[in-house]
Amino acid sequence: MGTLVMIGGEIRSPDTATISVFDRGFLYGDSVFETIRTYGGELFALTEHLERLESSADKVFISVPIPIARLADEVRHLLAEAANDESYVRVVITRGGGAMGLDPNLAESPERVIIVSPLVAPPAAYYQDGITAVTFKSQRPAEVAGVGGAKLGNYLLSVLAMKQAKEAGALEALIVDGNGSVVEGASSNVFGVRDGRLITPELRTGILRGITRQRVLEQCEILGLPVEMRAPSLDELRTCDEIFITSSIREMLAIVTLDGARVGSGKPGPVYRQLLAAFRASLQS
Secondary structure, three states, X not given: OOOEEEEOOEEEOHHHOXXXXXXXXXXXXXXXXXXXXXXXXXXXXXXXXXXXXXXXXXXXXXXXXXOHHHHHHHHHHHHHHHOOOOEEEEEEEEOOOEOOOOOHHHEOOOEEEXXXXXXXXXXXXXXXXXXXXXXXXXXXXXXXXXXXXXOEOOOHHHHHHHHHHHHOOOOEEEEEOOOOEEEEEOOEEEEEEEOOEEEEOOHHHOOOOOHHHHHHHHHHHHHOOOEEEOOOEHHHHHXXXXXXXEEOOOEEEEEEEEOOEEOOOOOOOHHHHHHHHHHHHHOOO
């Protein structure tokens, strides 16, 4: 058990897994990626993740070097070779290497990298007690570049947002755009709850089309929970009864303190608990 890497279809150990310093993913963040986790050793929503990877690549004009079905086979093969009880998987497609310069035509051919590591899930206490978060005002690189919704390798904004969060003793940062609206987390989608009604930004705001977000929305429909698809202002979010985030690795986590102020009762709320239970039950079906 442990970490394995596959580069261009070849399995390598972590200490021998290297790519060229001229790869554009390294030089310019010119890449797209997906992260996937397992449940009971089985990959969660692999097809949906790889379809989103392909969509992200299309938006930035990177060609996925092999058919998605073959890429899925490579992921499964590396997962089996790693033989972890539960795994974290990252799939990266870069534009490739070539002569230095911003012109994407300088890239010779796309590169694909798959990493499989043992999954480190959040502690149970996070789900029981909730987490703290801060806000971070900025514009997202994908939004500025006109490719909103793409999962880009350029994650500097999220890195800086998480640096601010860590300095404040928080576990997530919520991104506030130039209009003062809360659009998403540093590595998550965000939901607010007011009087039993959920509020979450719509896809046209350029947020990532979260796989777990979509599963939660499906559970809202099954449970008859009303949802407003819009980005709340920061002032509105601060006064919500509940706030929670969703992501593939962390599932759902309730935010009980935002920028040092208590959210609602200061504990994970009933809507969050109901949806978390429903989401986890759906994984068994």
